[in-house]
Amino acid sequence: MAVVQARIAILEDSRGKVLVILPEQQLLHLALLNHSYQRALKAAQVGQVKKIFVPTLVRQAQFMDKLLSLPLILDHALKDADVLAIYEPISGLRFELERSRLTHAQVFRFALTPHQIDSRLPTQDDEQAILLAVDRFTSLRIKERLADTLEIPPLPLTAQKIIMLSSNQEAGANELVPLVEADPSLAAQVISWASSPYYAAPGRVQSVKDAIVRVLGFDLVMNLALGLALNKTLKVPADVPQGVDSYWTQAVCCATAMEALVKVMPPARRPSAGMSYLAGLLHNFGYLVLAHVFPPHFSLINRYLECNLNLASHYVEKQVLGVTREQVGAWLLQCWQLPEEVWTGMRHMHNSDYRGSHQEYAHLLNLALSLLREQGIGHVPGESTDEVLFELLGLEPELCRDAIRHLLDEREQLNLIAERLSLSA
Incomplete structure (x- = not known):
């Protein structure tokens, strides 16, 4: 008896929900599926999926009967499998389905292997x-x-100055503090970061210099400030x-x-x-x-x-x-x-x-x-x-x-x- 690893997805549109089953490690080609099925399906809300796939319910026959009453689409690669070992990635649940229970499924080709995806792209830098x-x-x-x-937007001025500062082997807190303080939003974020209970700093962090010298250190603050400046771009x-x-x-x-x-x-x-x-x-x-x-x-x-x-x-x-x-x-x-x-x-x-x-x-x-x-x-x-x-x-x-x-x-x-x-x- 052939057991094949598969995964299940719940898609939906204005007409309702649909079950989709495909090989576990293959990509669900949404455009191809919608073209074949003549629908405009997209993934169901995460909260809805979690309410459906509850661990205590999945093993119950009544639940499975209700689930399989939904319209079902099966990828062509699974049509000859005897048993499908199903994985649902949002809940993390796994369970088995016999192919004989899926006779009402419509079969299309809509899944792609990683090799198929890579092979269609030319080799290039x-x-x-x-x-x-x-x-x-x-x-x-x-x-x-x-x-x-x-x-693309230019490199932010603050980031440019931090990169220049990083090349100065003699630089320290006295050079970094005014640079961070010149950007009020960045200064507030550095102080907030150092004030977090995660770093458990004794006493209140009162300034950028305090954050650097007493809590985070020069190297961390310099790179933190650079990362925050870039991410805001x-x-x-x-x-x-x-x-x-x-x-x-x-x-x-x-x-x-x-x-x-x-x-x-x-x-x-x-x-x-x-x-x-x-x-x-x-x-x-x-x-x-x-x-x-x-x-x-x-x-x-x-x-x-x-x-x-x-x-x-x-x-x-x-x-x-x-x-x-x-x-x-x-x-x-x-x-x-x-x-x-x-x-x-x-x-x-x-x-x-x-x-x-x-x-x-x-x-x-x-x-x-x-x-x-x-x-x-x-x-x-x-x-x-x-x-x-x-x-x-x-x-x-x-x-x-x-x-x-x-x-x-x-x-x-x-x-x-x-x-x-x-x-x-």
């Missing part, structure tokens, strides 16, 4: 890939320089996918996770703590760039992400645009002349096979995001941690997992920091 995507999806005139074509879009943590929640959790992992690394192998923190804070910056460069198609990306919550976002972005957030984000940070450690880490953070310059930042980002996912934070909840990363970074797996669990004991405080940042951005 990042700038060529971005140019091709811009040419396909916007009316912008392609100029000789991609930076001119996209009309492009607006977080109002249209975001359901079922995914907010932009600022992801940024804050990843930055603090990077900080925690660096602390448990062997001293001789530790990269810069401040640079690691900055890489974590900016790891998802490419998402903002996609919203800026591809506004007409950004909503479509989000609808695909909602239907494919168990897949890494770069598969959705490759399919819809032909370019990923990591490519455009790293390209822009490189254009802005940010440290190579940061944009290299961003560009290769999903590739545990990457062996190149500053690979430790890419591997740390990969590991931080994976360990956060193990605790239910971030995209792709079903994706497992690549254990090779621990060896590459000289880390003890349990020590790392303990550090992340301890970090998330303060989740409420991290959420508060993220909320403040979202309001001031």
Whole structure:
């Protein structure tokens, strides 16, 4: 008896809900499905899905009868399976369905394997890939320089000054304080960050200098200020996918996770703590760039992400645009002349096979995001941690997992920091 791994999604439109079942690790091609089914389906609300897939109900025959009374669409790849081992990514539930119970299903081809997505894209460097995507999806005139074509905002003045300061080996708090204080919003955010119970500073943090000298330290504040200045350059879009943590929640959790992992690394192998923190804070910056460069198609990306919550976002972005957030984000940070450690880490953070310059930042980002996912934070909840990363970074797996669990004991405080940042951005 053939048991095939599959996943289930609930889609809906004005005519009602529909069940969709496809191979677990394949992408639900929403446009292809809607064309075949002659509907305008999109992912059902996350709250509704959670109310349907309740652990105590899934094993009950009455529940399954009611669920399977909905219209059902099956991907062609599953038509000959005897038993489907079903995964529902929002609730995380797994259960089995016999194919004989799905005789009323309509069968279409609408799922794509990761190989099919990758193979349709020509081999090219990042700038060529971005140019091709811009040419396909916007009316912008392609100029000789991609930076001119996209009309990206210039690097903020505060960020320029911080980058210049970082190259001064003699710089300290006396040089950084007036720079941060010159931007009232940035100064308020740094003080708020240092005042958070997460850092447990004794007494009240009364100034930027106090935040630097007594609580956070020069290196962390410099990179924190740089990350906040850059993140304010492009607006977080109002249209975001359901079922995914907010932009600022992801940024804050990843930055603090990077900080925690660096602390448990062997001293001789530790990269810069401040640079690691900055890489974590900016790891998802490419998402903002996609919203800026591809506004007409950004909503479509989000609808695909909602239907494919168990897949890494770069598969959705490759399919819809032909370019990923990591490519455009790293390209822009490189254009802005940010440290190579940061944009290299961003560009290769999903590739545990990457062996190149500053690979430790890419591997740390990969590991931080994976360990956060193990605790239910971030995209792709079903994706497992690549254990090779621990060896590459000289880390003890349990020590790392303990550090992340301890970090998330303060989740409420991290959420508060993220909320403040979202309001001031």
